[in-house]
Each structure stands twice: as structure tokens, then as C-alpha cells.
Amino acid sequence: MKKLVLCVSLFLGIAGMTIAQDQTAPAEPAKETAVQTEELKIGTTVENLQAALTGELSAKERYLAFSAKADEEGYLQVGRLFRATARSEEVHAGRLAKSIEKMGGTPVMDAQKPEVATTRENLEAAVKGESYENTTMYPAFIKKAEEEKAEAALYPFKGAMAAEEGHARFYSEALKDLEATKQLGVEYLVCLTCGYTTDDAAIQKCPVCEAPREKFETVK
Amino acid sequence: MARWTFAALYAASLVVPAAIWNHNHAALTGLDSAGLKLAWCRLAGLWAVIVVLWQLLFVSRARTMEQTFGFDRLTRFHHYNGFFAVLLLLFHGSLAIMGHAAKADLTNMEQITDFWKIWKYMQAAISGQVLFLTVTLFSIGIIRRRLSYEAWHWSHLAGYLALALAFWHQIFHGRDLVDNAGQRYAWIAIQLAAVAVLIWGRAVLPVLRSFRYRFRVEKLVKEADDINSVYITAEGLDSLAPRGGQFVMVRFLAKGFWSQSHPFSLSMPPRNNTLRLTIKSIGDFTAKIPGLVPGTRVMIDGPHGIFTARRATGKKVLLIAGGIGITPLRAIVEELLADKRQVTLLYNARNEKSLALRQELESLAANPDFRLVLILSHDETWAGEKGKLDEEKIARLVSDVAEHEVFLCGPPPMMAATRKTLEKLGVKPEKIFTEEFAL
Numbered sequence: 001m002k003k004l005v006l007c008v009s010l011f012l013g014i015a016g017m018t019i020a021q022d023q024t025a026p027a028e029p030a031k032e033t034a035v036q037t038e039e040l041k042i043g044t045t046v047e048n049l050q051a052a053l054t055g056e057l058s059a060k061e062r063y064l065a066f067s068a069k070a071d072e073e074g075y076l077q078v079g080r081l082f083r084a085t086a087r088s089e090e091v092h093a094g095r096l097a098k099s100i101e102k103m104g105g106t107p108v109m110d111a112q113k114p115e116v117a118t119t120r121e122n123l124e125a126a127v128k129g130e131s132y133e134n135t136t137m138y139p140a141f142i143k144k145a146e147e148e149k150a151e152a153a154l155y156p157f158k159g160a161m162a163a164e165e166g167h168a169r170f171y172s173e174a175l176k177d178l179e180a181t182k183q184l185g186v187e188y189l190v191c192l193t194c195g196y197t198t199d200d201a202a203i204q205k206c207p208v209c210e211a212p213r214e215k216f217e218t219v220k
Numbered sequence: 221m222a223r224w225t226f227a228a229l230y231a232a233s234l235v236v237p238a239a240i241w242n243h244n245h246a247a248l249t250g251l252d253s254a255g256l257k258l259a260w261c262r263l264a265g266l267w268a269v270i271v272v273l274w275q276l277l278f279v280s281r282a283r284t285m286e287q288t289f290g291f292d293r294l295t296r297f298h299h300y301n302g303f304f305a306v307l308l309l310l311f312h313g314s315l316a317i318m319g320h321a322a323k324a325d326l327t328n329m330e331q332i333t334d335f336w337k338i339w340k341y342m343q344a345a346i347s348g349q350v351l352f353l354t355v356t357l358f359s360i361g362i363i364r365r366r367l368s369y370e371a372w373h374w375s376h377l378a379g380y381l382a383l384a385l386a387f388w389h390q391i392f393h394g395r396d397l398v399d400n401a402g403q404r405y406a407w408i409a410i411q412l413a414a415v416a417v418l419i420w421g422r423a424v425l426p427v428l429r430s431f432r433y434r435f436r437v438e439k440l441v442k443e444a445d446d447i448n449s450v451y452i453t454a455e456g457l458d459s460l461a462p463r464g465g466q467f468v469m470v471r472f473l474a475k476g477f478w479s480q481s482h483p484f485s486l487s488m489p490p491r492n493n494t495l496r497l498t499i500k501s502i503g504d505f506t507a508k509i510p511g512l513v514p515g516t517r518v519m520i521d522g523p524h525g526i527f528t529a530r531r532a533t534g535k536k537v538l539l540i541a542g543g544i545g546i547t548p549l550r551a552i553v554e555e556l557l558a559d560k561r562q563v564t565l566l567y568n569a570r571n572e573k574s575l576a577l578r579q580e581l582e583s584l585a586a587n588p589d590f591r592l593v594l595i596l597s598h599d600e601t602w603a604g605e606k607g608k609l610d611e612e613k614i615a616r617l618v619s620d621v622a623e624h625e626v627f628l629c630g631p632p633p634m635m636a637a638t639r640k641t642l643e644k645l646g647v648k649p650e651k652i653f654t655e656e657f658a659l
């Protein structure tokens with residue numbers, strides 16, 4: 001009986017300590033990057049959430065337009081990829097909006113009108129946009145949210161950041177051999193909790209948010 | 221196997237999965253608070269299953285374990301270990317809710333609904349959790365005392381259902397098991413192995429034994445008020461090697477009897493292919509014993525327990541019986557005497573009419589190495605020792621009591637009080653052997 005109590009208290013102790021430690025741990029410094037920093041205005045976390053929300057909503061519209069263009073030009077796989085990433089941005093937008101409400105703000109659901117060029121140019125522009133978001137904007141926003149201890153904003157930012165990195169990778173791959181994308185290939189899966197996008201059909205759990213397979217939507 | 225071997229196995233069964241868990245995801249580094257909650261959630265879940273598997277082993281009546289600890293101690297392990305399991309399960313469940321809720325920006329209530337509606341196998345897992353909690357609740361002292369033994373016993377079967385219900389969500393949502401096929405198969409294998417040990421010990425072995433030894437009721441003998449001996453014959457009993465003082469779980473295969481199995485001690489050293497049980501009528505099942513018909517087939521699970529003459533190592537042995545607790549001691553006396561030990565038996569009962577097995581004890585007392593003292597608590601006309609067995613009596617009747625090894629069996633309050641008295645009189649705790657008539 002004594003041993004049991006010891007065991008249990010040990011478990012409780014360790015668990016308690018790690019959780020407590022995590023909450024007091026200093027925020028990790030965001031990655032330093034030089035890309036487009038001049039454009040980034042860091043406001044309060046609610047303002048940042050709104051900036052990100054506008055960005056995600058615009059990205060969604062842009063990718064839907066890019067998708068239509070790619071289909072029109074016969075790059076069917078790129079069309080599919082943009083549909084998937086558009087879905088992912090929609091998930092991000094939803095979470096950011098919810099987060100703004102949680103923090104007492106009112107989300108504004110405005111999007112910029114997309115500028116559509118050729119598919120190759122669209123892909124190049126998309127890589128840039130995503131890279132900026134995942135190496136500059138989101139890291140800065142996360143740092144700020146951590147400083148403000150704004151838990152509600154943290155996961156939407158982190159989830160979006162992780163997904164954007166994946167998007168950029170898929171675009172770059174498509175750019176390497178654009179002709180090949182005229183054939184339809186793999187299907188994409190989008191995590192409806194965090195927007196994580198993957199082409200791994202066997203995925204069982206979201207590596208970003210731990211959501212199960214049931215939470216993934218397949219984009220045809 | 222030695223006790224520390226089992227203790228080490230138990231510890232290893234927790235440490236090894238924890239090490240693998242830690243190795244899999246460097247579980248506690250670079251995680252945010254929700255990530256940490258989910259990491260701890262996984263460890264609590266893994267441990268909960270391991271601890272529940274030990275639950276199965278503790279009641280599997282596996283011989284190696286039983287001969288090491290004894291049935292009663294294993295039952296006690298099972299009792300406390302069960303609470304440990306539920307504690308881990310509560311951790312697991314609440315950490316899962318909080319961790320996933322944070323990751324998905326949901327409230328805890330929304331997360332529970334999400335688990336229930338969208339996550340595969342989570343309805344089963346949540347039901348399993350609730351069943352486990354219920355079973356545990358039923359085993360808390362004050363609640364259990366209000367239930368009949370049968371109600372409690374059957375409620376416990378829900379625990380097995382709960383284990384099965386919880387299985388699939390581990391395979392589909394447990395990160396450590398999803399990510400690594402080897403770990404997944406090992407995990408499935410240990411669960412199957414534990415269940416197999418349980419089914420083997422609790423179902424297959426008793427049936428096989430009943431076929432092999434062909435147990436049958438031979439005759440019934442009235443021993444005292446409300447006390448009857450049941451003689452059971454067998455074939456080739458020697459290979460089962462039962463010892464006096466051990467007990468068996470018996471199931472009489474007759475109308476009105478077959479659905480229940482009850483534990484009874486062997487009240488005579490087994491010989492000539494005969495086992496004897498001496499049973500006091502105290503409840504629904506035992507009240508029916510006088511109606512048993514000779515020739516009835518019997519299913520026997522056992523022999524179990526380590527309350528036997530083999531425990532004694534010294535020359536002087538003191539046996540203390542309270543009421544029907546005389547049954548194992550009656551068998552042990554004979555084996556101790558055959559072993560040339562000096563034996564004193566203090567036998568407490570209410571009155572002369574409730575003394576069971578008196579004649580055979582008195583004839584054993586013809587042996588100068590055996591001293592029999594009958595103590596009656598509620599009998600004014602009794603010429604011998606009267607009243608309760610207290611410190612004064614033990615000290616007077618057995619002046620060198622500290623030099624004895626003691627076998628003690630009787631009603632639980634009497635056993636607890638007597639144990640205290642004995643320790644006060646200088647008997648070392650490890651020299652006191654007991655059998656409790658309650659599981």
C-alpha cells in the first residue's frame with residue numbers, strides 16, 4: 001500500500017512539475033529572418049489575429065482562383081493542390097476568427113481580390129506568400145502572443161504556421177516539373193482542425209494537432 | 221519465484237513502456253502545454269492498461285504467483301491495484317480532453333462531444349471508462365458491503381468488457397501504437413497473453429481438472445449445529461498434490477448449486493483420494509449444503525493458498541481458531557504432528573453445540589505433542605476456558621508464546637485483534653500466518 005501511494009505521488013509530482021514548468025518557461029525566440037520584415041507590422045495579438053485572418057481569407061480566394069486557372073491550363077494536379085490549400089486556409093481563417101471572438105474582438109471577414117497570372121507565376125507567388133507567413137509573420141505573431149500569454153491565439157497561429165510550411169513545399173515540388181502535373185496524381189488530405197495538408201493517404205494522426213484520421217478531408 | 225522477482229517485474233512493466241514512450245517522441249521536450257498534456261495522457265493510458273493487465277494476473281490463480289503470495293494477498297493486491305488503475309484512467313481521460321480541446325480551440329465540453337461524435341472507437345472507450353469507474357465504485361468498502369457477493373461478482377465482469385471496449389481506441393489513436401507497427405503488435409500480444417493466462421486459470425484448468433479427477437460428492441456428515449462435512453472422492457488425486465489447510469473453489473453440478481462457486485478449506489489432509497470440506501451454513505448457498513445428493517459431480521478450482529503446515533519452520537507451533545476457522549487448522553494439526561512439531565491449538569467457539577470436529581481433535585490430542593484448549597465465549601455451564609481470547613488468556617495458556625509460529629484463522633475482527641495481541645506478546649509479524657474467509 002505504501003508503495004502504491006509512493007508511485008502515485010511520484011506520477012502526480014512529475015506531471016505537475018512539467019505542466020507548471022511549461023507555463024513559466026520563457027517563450028522561445030522567434031526565428032530571425034530578413035525576408036520582407038519591413039512589411040510586417042506587429043500590433044497587439046488581437047490586431048495580429050485580424051491581420052492573419054485577412055491574410056488567410058485572401059489566400060483562400062487567391063488559391064481558388066489559381067486552382068481554376070490551373071485546371072483551365074490543364075495542370076490538373078496543381079488545380080487539385082490549390083483546392084486543398086484553399087481548404088486549409090479556410091480552416092485557418094475559421095480558427096483565427098474564433099480566436100478573435102474569444103479574445104473579445106469582432107472578426108472582420110474581408111479578403112483582398114486575387115490577381116491571377118499563369119499557373120507557373122501563380123505557384124511562384126504562392127511559394128513567396130507562404131514562406132513569408134511561415135518564416136516571418138507567424139513566428140513574430142507567436143512570439144507576441146506568448147509574451148501576452150494569449151493562449152487562445154497560440155494554437156491557431158502555430159497550426160497555420162506548420163501548414164503553410166507544407167504548402168510551400170508542395171508548390172516548389174510542382175514547379176520542379178510542371179508538365180508532369182498535367183496528369184492527376186495523389187490526392188491531398190486536409191486536417192479540419194488545424195489545416196495541416198498532406199499527400200500521405202495512410203495518415204492516422206495529424207502530426208501538428210494530434211487529430212485523428214476522421215478529422216481529415218480528402219480533396220479530389 | 222521470489223517475491224522481489226514479481227516486484228521487479230511489476231516495476232519493469234511500468235518502466236519499460238515509459239522508456240519507450242519517452243524515446244518515441246522525446247516526450248517532455250519541446251512541447252507546449254497542450255502537447256505536454258497529451259504526452260502525459262498517453263503515458264497514463266499505457267500504464268493504465270498495464271496495471272489492468274496485472275489485475276487479470278492477480279486473479280488468474282496462476283500457480284507460481286499464488287504459491288509466492290497466497291490467494292488472500294493477491295486478492296488484496298487486486299483490490300488496491302484496481303484503484304491505481306482507475307486513478308491512471310481518470311488522468312488519461314481528463315488529460316485527453318484538456319489537451320485536445322486546447323489544440324483544437326474547443327471547450328472541454330465541446331471536446332467530449334467531438335470525441336463521442338467524430339472520433340472512431342471513442343464511444344466504446346468512453347463507455348469502457350465509465351464501466352471501469354462503476355466496477356471500482358462497487359468495490360469501495362461501504363458500497364460493497366451493501367451488495368450481495370453475487371451482485372458484486374457479476375458487476376466485476378463488466379471490467380472485462382471495459383478492457384475490450386478500450387482496446388480499439390488505443391490502436392487507432394495512441395500515438396506510440398499508431399506510429400510504430402512493432403510496438404503495436406507487442407502491445408496487442410501482451411494484452412492477449414494476459415487474457416489467455418486468465419482464461420486458462422479461471423475456466424480451462426478447472427474444467428480439465430474436473431474431467432481428469434472426476435470429483436463427486438461421496439457423503440455428508442453433520443458435525444455440529446449448522447455445520448456439515450462434505451466428502452468428495454476423486455481419481456488419481458495424488459498428482460494434484462493438495463495439502464491440508466489449502467482451499468478449493470467448488471461448484472456442485474446439481475440443480476440450484478451449479479451457478480455459483482464458493483471457496484472452502486480442506487478440513488482434513490487429503491488421503492485415499494478423498495477431500496473433505498466442512499461447511500457452516502451462513503447464507504443462501506451454504507444453507508443448501510445439507511440437501512446435496514451423494515454422487516453429485518463437482519467442479520474444483522484449486523487447490524489454492526499457502527496456509528499449510530509447510531510454512532512452519534520451528535519446533536513450537538500455536539494454532540488459533542475462531543468458529544468455522546477451525547477447518548484449515550484441523551488439517552494442519554495432523555500434518556504438523558506427523559512432522560514431529562509441538563502443537564497447541566486454542567479453539568474458540570460460542571458454545572458446545574457450535575464446536576465442530578471436536579471428537580477427531582480430541583483423539584488427536586492423545587498425542588503428547590498436541591495440546592488442545594477449547595474456549596467457549598457464550599456457555600456458562602462450560603467447565604473449561606470461558607470468555608474471549610484476550611491477552612491474559614494467551615499469556616497464561618501459552619507462556620512462551622513468543623517462541624511460537626502462529627497459524628490464525630477466524631472471523632476478521634477476531635483475527636485483527638488477536639494479531640495485535642500476539643505482536644504485543646512478542647511474536648514477530650512474519651511468524652504469524654493467516655487465512656481470511658473473505659475474498
Ligand SMILES: Cc1cc2nc3c(=O)[nH]c(=O)nc-3n(C[C@H](O)[C@H](O)[C@H](O)COP(=O)(O)OP(=O)(O)OC[C@H]3O[C@@H](n4cnc5c(N)ncnc54)[C@H](O)[C@@H]3O)c2cc1C
Nearest residue numbers: 369481482483484485498499500503504505506547657658
Ligand atoms: C479462503 C477461504 C476459505 C474458506 N473456508 C471455509 C470453510 O472451510 N468452511 C466454511 O464454512 N466457510 C469457509 N469459507 C467461507 C465461505 O466461502 C462462505 O461462508 C460462503 O461462500 C458463503 O456463501 P453463502 O452464499 O452461503 O453466504 P452469503 O450470505 O451469500 O455470503 C456471506 C459472505 O461470504 C462471502 N462469500 C459469499 N459467496 C462467496 C463466493 N462465491 N466466493 C467467495 N466468498 C463468498 C462473502 O464475503 C459474503 O459476504 C472460506 C472462505 C474463504 C475465502
Ligand SMILES: [Fe+2]
Nearest residue numbers: 191194206209
Ligand atoms: Fe491538424
